Amino acid sequence: MTSVATLRLSKGVLRATASLRCSRTASTIASKPHEADPQLAGYPELPWVSNQSLPARGWWDQQERRNFGDPIHEYDEVLSMWGPDIPHVPPRKALFQFSLAASGFVAFGLLCKYALVPERPTVPREYPYSGLIRELGGLEENKAREYTENGDE
Numbered sequence: 412m413t414s415v416a417t418l419r420l421s422k423g424v425l426r427a428t429a430s431l432r433c434s435r436t437a438s439t440i441a442s443k444p445h446e447a448d449p450q451l452a453g454y455p456e457l458p459w460v461s462n463q464s465l466p467a468r469g470w471w472d473q474q475e476r477r478n479f480g481d482p483i484h485e486y487d488e489v490l491s492m493w494g495p496d497i498p499h500v501p502p503r504k505a506l507f508q509f510s511l512a513a514s515g516f517v518a519f520g521l522l523c524k525y526a527l528v529p530e531r532p533t534v535p536r537e538y539p540y541s542g543l544i545r546e547l548g549g550l551e552e553n554k555a556r557e558y559t560e561n562g563d564e
Contacts, residue, residue: 457484462492 448456462476471479475492484490498505540546547553 451485454485455482457482459484459486459490461490461494461497463494463497 465476467473467476470476477483488494500508544550
């Protein structure tokens with residue numbers, strides 16, 4: 412980053428990047444050194460901070476949360492105020508909460524289906540001789556018949 416671009420960065424961006432630096436874990440310290448992007452050709456590499464996370468007041472352009480002359484990020488369409496919203500809940504916690512709600516609905520459905528079903532008000536019919544198989548002519552007589560075109564069975 413050039414010194415002019417660094418001076419132009421607003422206080423909110425610097426504050427946000429300082430808080431990001433403090434939240435690094437030990438695994439990122441041993442990562443590879445940062446290489447300059449050759450496609451930027453001297454354009455300042457700005458921190459990956461969404462404008463939605465910056466304070467709302469104190470900007471020249473309050474809608475975009477930028478000061479006049481601030482360099483625009485390479486991925487401004489993603490990091491601007493009109494980009495995707497920043498999640499207020501971490502994805503793991505959101506997945507846990509969603510699965511908790513879904514399992515609650517499933518548990519309520521199973522409760523309604525199995526536990527809250529009243530008993531049958533009557534006793535089911537019981538027929539003698541294995542359910543009247545012999546009285547109805549046996550299993551062979553009660554099978555479905557094939558249909559033929561000439562009407563003969």
